[in-house]
Amino acid sequence: MSTEIRTRFAPSPTGFLHIGGVRTALYNYLFAEKHKGKFILRIEDTDRSRSESRYSRAIMEGLRWLGLDWSEGPFYQSERGQIYEKAIRKLSEEGKAYRCFCSPKELAARGREAESRGEPPGYDGRCRELSSSESGRLEKEGRGYAWRIRTPESGAISFDDIIKGNITVDAATIQDFVLVKSDGGPAYNFACAADDSDMRITHVIRGDDHISNTPKQLLIYRALGENPPRYAHLPQVHGTDGKRLSKRTGAASLDEFREEGYLPGALRNFLALLGWSTSDAQQIFAPDELKEKFDLSGVGRSPGVFDMEKLRWINGKYIRETSPAELARLAAPWLLRAGILKSPEDIPERIIEALALEKEKFSTLSEVPEKIGFLLRDDVAYDPKAVSKRLEKDGVIDILTDIQNLLRETEDFSRENLEDIFRSYVEKKQLGAGKVFHPVRVAVSGQMKGPGLFELLEFIGRDKSVERIGYALKEYVK
RNA sequence: GGCGGCAUCGUCUAGCCUGGCCUAGGACACAGCCCUCUCAAGGCUGCGACACGGGUUCAAAUCCCGUUGCCGCUACCA
Numbered sequence: 398m399s400t401e402i403r404t405r406f407a408p409s410p411t412g413f414l415h416i417g418g419v420r421t422a423l424y425n426y427l428f429a430e431k432h433k434g435k436f437i438l439r440i441e442d443t444d445r446s447r448s449e450s451r452y453s454r455a456i457m458e459g460l461r462w463l464g465l466d467w468s469e470g471p472f473y474q475s476e477r478g479q480i481y482e483k484a485i486r487k488l489s490e491e492g493k494a495y496r497c498f499c500s501p502k503e504l505a506a507r508g509r510e511a512e513s514r515g516e517p518p519g520y521d522g523r524c525r526e527l528s529s530s531e532s533g534r535l536e537k538e539g540r541g542y543a544w545r546i547r548t549p550e551s552g553a554i555s556f557d558d559i560i561k562g563n564i565t566v567d568a569a570t571i572q573d574f575v576l577v578k579s580d581g582g583p584a585y586n587f588a589c590a591a592d593d594s595d596m597r598i599t600h601v602i603r604g605d606d607h608i609s610n611t612p613k614q615l616l617i618y619r620a621l622g623e624n625p626p627r628y629a630h631l632p633q634v635h636g637t638d639g640k641r642l643s644k645r646t647g648a649a650s651l652d653e654f655r656e657e658g659y660l661p662g663a664l665r666n667f668l669a670l671l672g673w674s675t676s677d678a679q680q681i682f683a684p685d686e687l688k689e690k691f692d693l694s695g696v697g698r699s700p701g702v703f704d705m706e707k708l709r710w711i712n713g714k715y716i717r718e719t720s721p722a723e724l725a726r727l728a729a730p731w732l733l734r735a736g737i738l739k740s741p742e743d744i745p746e747r748i749i750e751a752l753a754l755e756k757e758k759f760s761t762l763s764e765v766p767e768k769i770g771f772l773l774r775d776d777v778a779y780d781p782k783a784v785s786k787r788l789e790k791d792g793v794i795d796i797l798t799d800i801q802n803l804l805r806e807t808e809d810f811s812r813e814n815l816e817d818i819f820r821s822y823v824e825k826k827q828l829g830a831g832k833v834f835h836p837v838r839v840a841v842s843g844q845m846k847g848p849g850l851f852e853l854l855e856f857i858g859r860d861k862s863v864e865r866i867g868y869a870l871k872e873y874v875k
Numbered sequence: 876g877g878c879g880g881c882a883u884c885g886u887c888u889a890g891c892c893u894g895g896c897c898u899a900g901g902a903c904a905c906a907g908c909c910c911u912c913u914c915a916a917g918g919c920u921g922c923g924a925c926a927c928g929g930g931u932u933c934a935a936a937u938c939c940c941g942u943u944g945c946c947g948c949u950a951c952c953a
Contacts, residue, residue, distance in 0.1 A: 409953045444952055501951060508950095517877060519949070543951050561880070562892095570878055570949085578951040585953045609879060609948035632881075633946070667887095670902090674888055678901040697888070700946070704886050707903045717916075757916045787913095819912090834912035846914035 402434025403599045406460075406467070407589065409441040410452035413650040414459040416703070417604065417634045420668045424631060424696070425602045426465045427669065430688040437596060438470035441589070443582050445475070459651040463661045472596075474588050481583040484591045484621060485544055485576060493620040494576055496542040497524040498535045501579075520545070520572045544577040546587075546620060554612040559629035559693050561605070566612045574613060586610055590617035598626045602693070605630035629693050632672055632700040658731060658762025659708065663715040667708045671701050681714055709760040716760075721753040728752070728765040735766035737773060747773065750856060754848040771844055772856065777865060779843040779873065787839040788873045796833055797840055797874060799826075801866040810859045812851035819851070840869035 404425040408418055429436035438460070442448035457471065488494035497520075499507075508518035525547065527535075536542065548571050555565035576587040583591065593601060593614075608630050618625040654664055662684065669687050670680070673696045682690070716724065725732075725744045732738035738748065751769045758768055771778065787793075803818055823830050834850050841862050847853055854862050 407953090411953075441953060447952075497951090499951095504951080512876095515876085517949080541951095545951095564879075566878070572949085575951045580951075582951090584951060589953085604947090605880065606947050607953095610953095612879095630880085635946085637886085670887065672887090674901095676889065678887095678889060680887095680902055699881050699883095699888095701888090702886060704903065707887065710903055713916090755915085758914070829912095831912055838913065844913085848914090850912055 400599060402429055402432035403437065403597055404429045404434065404602055405437040405439050405470075405593070405596065405598050406465075407439040407441050407592075407603075408456050409444065409447075410449060410456060411444060411447040412452060413652055414456045415649055416651060416654065416668075419459070419463065419651050419664075420634060420671060421603055421631060422460060422465055423463070423665060423668050424673070424691075424693075426467075427688050427691040428600060428602060428693060429468075431691050434599075435468045436465070437472070437598070438467035439472045439592060439596070440470075440474065441585070442473055442475045443585065443588050445580070445582065448475075455652070459655075462655060463651070463665060469596075472592070474583070474592065477588075477592065478581075480595050481577065481588060481591055484587075488546070488576070488620055489544070491620075492547065494544050494546050495525060495527065496532055496536075497545045497573075497575070498527075498532075498540045498542045499523060500541070520574070522573055525573060541579040543575045543579045545573040546576050546616060548573050548616060554615055556611060556615060556625070556628055558608075558611075559600075559627055560632075560696050561608070561630055561698060564608065564611070568612075568616075571612060571616065576617075586613045587617060590614040591621070593626060594618060594621060594623045600629060601626050602629045602631065605632055629696070631696065632698060634671060635700055635702050637702060656763075658728070658764070659712050660715045660719075660727070660762070663708070663712040666715070667711045671703065672696055681711065713757075713760045716762075717757050719756075721749045721756060724752050724756065724765075725749045728762045731763055731766055735770070737766055737770065754852055754856060771842060771847070772853075777841075777843040777868075779839070779869075780845065783839045783843065783845045784873050787835045787845065788869060789875055790836070792832070793836045794870065794874050796826075796828075797836055797866050797870050800833070800837055801863055801870070804854075804859060804866070805863050807859060810855055812849075812855045815851040815854050837866070840866045840873075 406418075406422040406425050408414065408422075426436045428434075438457070440453050440456075442453070453471070453473075460467070485494060504520065507521060511521070512518045524545070549568040552568045553565050554568050554571075555563060557563050574586065575584045578584055589610075590613075592598075611628055611630075615625055665687065666682055669682070669691065673691065675690055675695060679690075719727070722744075725748055729738060729741040729744065732748065733741060738744065748769070751772045752765070754772065755769050759765055799822065800819075803822060807814070807818060819830075819833065823833050826833075835845075838847065838850055838853065839845060841857055842853060848856070857865070
């Protein structure tokens, strides 16, 4: 019988969800899904002064938006005190942890001293061999204390990382680090290992900035007498400048991507590819295809740079595959803000039609208003460049006049029929198609770019088209 | 400083474990062409990389050693 795969995402609520963290969450989710296991959410809020519940809420909302639904949790470390107390009691009884009465101030001072002497800073082991009577006396004096682990003085600690391979560290380089802080709360490594153990996590998938923590956590597992999970350390994600991803290099928090108008599916697709790939280098994945194909063996070892251009490309691909009606629903917040849409509940058919005409031109949802605005406004904004290039030319006056007359008489204003009319006119007059199409396009829309001419005319309608050509003739054509 | 990690086109990467099929493949971006009424989309072509130096071998991107560079940890932060 194979054991259930259990992964977890363990953010600390000290800020908004960073895009690197999102990728970590995604890999954990995908790995668990692929193996029909569980994906657990654990909020690491042991830093009482920096943790805020609004961040926890934002993190969860972000994960839900991305579709990374967790199967257990959220568990808050701040509510799991009994777990850590029980563990520390066991360790203390077995002599694997001890109380340290040195205050942070003293520690810092001794650390600086050691450094000035050219020695490595860090804990000097002063309280390690305190007798129980001394220890009791110090406690009665009312001195605060922290719990430290008794670390081995020699030997090798090694583990086989799924991504990085075998990693070995000399135990002597690991100090007696703090397990429980003097405020009674667990320190990171302790809370993490105690929880991973308690939650029966089978695979710890996290950023490789945690590699140096792993031996410490292994030591805790060993002291607890538990079997450690498998570890998979993901390479970091950097910005274009090679540093940690930040606002300066584009965007850093999930919310920013959401506000820019990236689709959750596109972001998942992009993030999955940032560090992972299939051997055939597939770029675009259908819904649910990621969780089938994802595999930790396809994760690379080297850090990656967040490529905004590629994200835009993927997002555009996803937008092109979205139906106009769905797209209208998704773009509603931006349309609303631009004043193009009045109510998100009631999306006019006309907006959906406009979207259908311009769909392949958006990279993000935030670009939608500016790109369909010219189709929907009543007054045409004539682009000066378009006017000078396509209207202020010889022969335009005759062409527009002819076309205006033809359109005025046209009952069937469908794109197909319009095309027939234009084609036969062009043929009859022995003109190049562009010679006719371009001025009409500008006269009717004010722009040089846009949908195909016949779709454009059909969309605008006969009366408006005729009227606009008349206006252009009067105002712009010489 | 110590310890650990990483190193293929500008970017994401395939290949590395199990040397030869690699005159190093794909994707984004960029350039050109095609399609075409414009802009896109799409198609095609091009540009473009094994960090450096030694070794092992008939043969190295792939194995070994060293150098360099970048990153992380070295907290009673997580």
